[in-house]
Amino acid sequence: MTASTLAPARAPKASAPVGLRTRRRGSVEKPRKSVLLTVLTGIVLVYSLVPLVWLAINSTKTQNDLLSSFGLWFAGDFAFFTNVLDTLTYDGGIFVRWLVNTVLYVVVGAGGATLLAVLGGYALAKFDFPGKKAVFAVIIGAVAVPGTALAVPTFLMFSEMGLTNTPWSVIIPTLISPFGLYLMWTYSTEAVPTELLEAARMDGASEFRTFWQISLPLLAPGIVTVLLFTMVATWNNYFLPLIMLKNPDWYPLTLGLNQWNAQAATAGGEAIFNLVITGSFLTILPLIAAFLLLQRYWQSGLAAGSVKE
Amino acid sequence: MTVSSPPAVARVAADAPKVKRKPRFRNSWTGWGFLAPFMIVFALVFLAPIVYSLWLSLFRNQLVGGNAFVGLDNYVRAFSDPQFWGSLFRVTLFLAVQVPVMLFLALLVALAIDSGRLYGRSFFRIAIFLPYAVPAVVATLMWGFIYGTRFGLVGNINEALGIQLPNPLSPDLVLASIGNIVTWEFIGYNMLIFYSALRVIPTSLYEAAEIDGAGQFRVIRAIKLPAIRGALVIATIFSIIGSFQLFNEPSILQSLAPNAISTSFTPNLYAYSLSFSGQQYNYSAAVAIVMGLITMLIAYVVQLRGMRKDG
Numbered sequence: 001m002t003a004s005t006l007a008p009a010r011a012p013k014a015s016a017p018v019g020l021r022t023r024r025r026g027s028v029e030k031p032r033k034s035v036l037l038t039v040l041t042g043i044v045l046v047y048s049l050v051p052l053v054w055l056a057i058n059s060t061k062t063q064n065d066l067l068s069s070f071g072l073w074f075a076g077d078f079a080f081f082t083n084v085l086d087t088l089t090y091d092g093g094i095f096v097r098w099l100v101n102t103v104l105y106v107v108v109g110a111g112g113a114t115l116l117a118v119l120g121g122y123a124l125a126k127f128d129f130p131g132k133k134a135v136f137a138v139i140i141g142a143v144a145v146p147g148t149a150l151a152v153p154t155f156l157m158f159s160e161m162g163l164t165n166t167p168w169s170v171i172i173p174t175l176i177s178p179f180g181l182y183l184m185w186t187y188s189t190e191a192v193p194t195e196l197l198e199a200a201r202m203d204g205a206s207e208f209r210t211f212w213q214i215s216l217p218l219l220a221p222g223i224v225t226v227l228l229f230t231m232v233a234t235w236n237n238y239f240l241p242l243i244m245l246k247n248p249d250w251y252p253l254t255l256g257l258n259q260w261n262a263q264a265a266t267a268g269g270e271a272i273f274n275l276v277i278t279g280s281f282l283t284i285l286p287l288i289a290a291f292l293l294l295q296r297y298w299q300s301g302l303a304a305g306s307v308k309e
Numbered sequence: 310m311t312v313s314s315p316p317a318v319a320r321v322a323a324d325a326p327k328v329k330r331k332p333r334f335r336n337s338w339t340g341w342g343f344l345a346p347f348m349i350v351f352a353l354v355f356l357a358p359i360v361y362s363l364w365l366s367l368f369r370n371q372l373v374g375g376n377a378f379v380g381l382d383n384y385v386r387a388f389s390d391p392q393f394w395g396s397l398f399r400v401t402l403f404l405a406v407q408v409p410v411m412l413f414l415a416l417l418v419a420l421a422i423d424s425g426r427l428y429g430r431s432f433f434r435i436a437i438f439l440p441y442a443v444p445a446v447v448a449t450l451m452w453g454f455i456y457g458t459r460f461g462l463v464g465n466i467n468e469a470l471g472i473q474l475p476n477p478l479s480p481d482l483v484l485a486s487i488g489n490i491v492t493w494e495f496i497g498y499n500m501l502i503f504y505s506a507l508r509v510i511p512t513s514l515y516e517a518a519e520i521d522g523a524g525q526f527r528v529i530r531a532i533k534l535p536a537i538r539g540a541l542v543i544a545t546i547f548s549i550i551g552s553f554q555l556f557n558e559p560s561i562l563q564s565l566a567p568n569a570i571s572t573s574f575t576p577n578l579y580a581y582s583l584s585f586s587g588q589q590y591n592y593s594a595a596v597a598i599v600m601g602l603i604t605m606l607i608a609y610v611v612q613l614r615g616m617r618k619d620g
Contacts, residue, residue: 120347127340
């Protein structure tokens with residue numbers, strides 16, 4: 001389907017699940033739709049959506065209405081646009097600064113992570129080289145180490161290198177996505193025919209040129225999947241910047257929102273829950289939009305790897 | 310689809326030698342050219358901190374005499390530290406209740422969507438997945454407000470019905486409330502993993518089952534569940550790791566429920582407070598390493614058991 005238009009040569013792979021689905025539903029059985037099952041599953045659906053609806057509704061309320069009106073319905077004043085304006089301008093527009101930071105971390109961090117994963121996965125799938133097995137063992141072993149065990153020593157190391165409290169301290173650790181490497185490895189194995197690479201080499205193309213002009217287009221759906229998931233991981237990152245950053249000017253949105261929320265609890269702090277809620281709403285919009293718009297890519301990419309992080 | 314069915318780590322291991330057999334691969338250093346960037350950064354942010362962490366955990370910073378080598382003293386201290394055990398017990402309880410509930414619900418939804426009997430199947434799939442795209446910070450703030458007896462839904466319900474619901478942020482209930490947040494965040498994610506695994510079951514199996522007159526539940530038990538065993542094991546392992554690393558949700562809820570969540574609520578929170586409030590970097594490193602070892606051990610056991618039952 002979508003994947004196949006992007007990468008015709010690897011179409012059989014990407015469309016395999018899709019093909020299975022139609023065939024199965026068509027010939028084996030055309031199951032009757034069940035109202036009961038729909039309603040039961042609907043309970044989980046409601047559970048998943050109610051908090052998001054709550055957030056959307058409450059982003060239209062003033063600080064006073066938040067405290068006085070029913071949570072799942074609108075209050076008298078429709079203050080959404082005022083809230084958005086206040087969110088963007090509060091404290092000298094710090095929210096916009098956080099947004100820019102987040103975009104920076106996502107573009108450089110997630111983009112870089114995807115690039116490294118694509119190159120590395122391709123190498124593991126299509127080349128034989130000394131030490132390959134050792135590399136594999138080290139990566140699998142390291143993935144099993146919980147992030148916590150790494151956080152403190154990484155902080156101390158970065159602190160000695162003078163990197164803490166700079167964007168680099170957030171960007172560098174996000175450059176490694178073992179999940180991305182694994183996905184690109186399995187994806188490259190299947191999507192890039194070795195014969196094609198051989199042919200290119202016969203014609204005298206350099207390895208880099210072969211990769212750039214032949215392999216890369218074939219890997220596109222896998223790349224979109226890895227990019228999307230590293231983007232989410234970076235956009236939602238909290239622990240790492242919490243440890244690394246002291247200066248609010250470098251905060252990403254997640255850290256900033258938490259600071260706004262905590263502000264109400266500190267002595268003399270102004271309670272700005274309406275801005276926390278509106279800011280939260282604005283924070284999740286881009287990701288939800290990305291997931292909705294790109295569903296076909298990441299769902300086929302995930303199905304091909306059938307893995308999770 | 311070579312790699313699709315059991316996406317387990319072990320499976321990849323089996324793939325690596327297979328790659329070697331093919332003669333057409335280039336036996337040269339060219340591969341390193343592509344892999345080197347990843348490995349360099351990997352060494353910096355994974356290997357170096359692990360080694361450094363082990364090193365740190367063997368020392369103690371003293372007011373007099375500075376950094377002194379103390380051998381395994383920090384580990385001994387961790388094993389007799391009631392705060393550490395308390396936090397470990399809490400996440401174990403969390404693990405024992407939250408993970409099965411979440412995975413069971415995710416599996417039910419995946420089976421329901423895969424059965425093809427739902428109206429609006431793709432809407433279900435994407436809508437239930439959406440919470441995954443919500444940052445833990447936003448999810449926790451959102452639920453924290455909803456839990457609030459002041460302007461949250463709980464407060465609204467109390468007011469409307471004239472009753473007094475137990476406060477979800479009280480010390481007794483806060484762990485369950487966190488469990489609810491985590492469940493909400495990851496049901497859709499796990500559902501998608503199970504669903505992806507279900508999609509690649511060959512059609513022929515269902516055809517055979519139908520000829521044999523097997524009912525839906527029989528098909529689920531005999532075909533679907535065994536076929537997605539790998540996905541179930543992986544999801545369990547990642548949920549275990551996630552539970553032991555619990556940090557974001559309790560850390561953020563702390564400002565809403567300062568009395569219910571102590572600085573040693575979870576091992577991760579404890580290690581964090583030791584380092585960044587207490588400046589006890591060495592002891593903190595030891596606590597983190599002990600937790601890392603426990604996590605790896607349990608994940609390993611789960612994988613062994615999960616994979617052995619094959620066939």
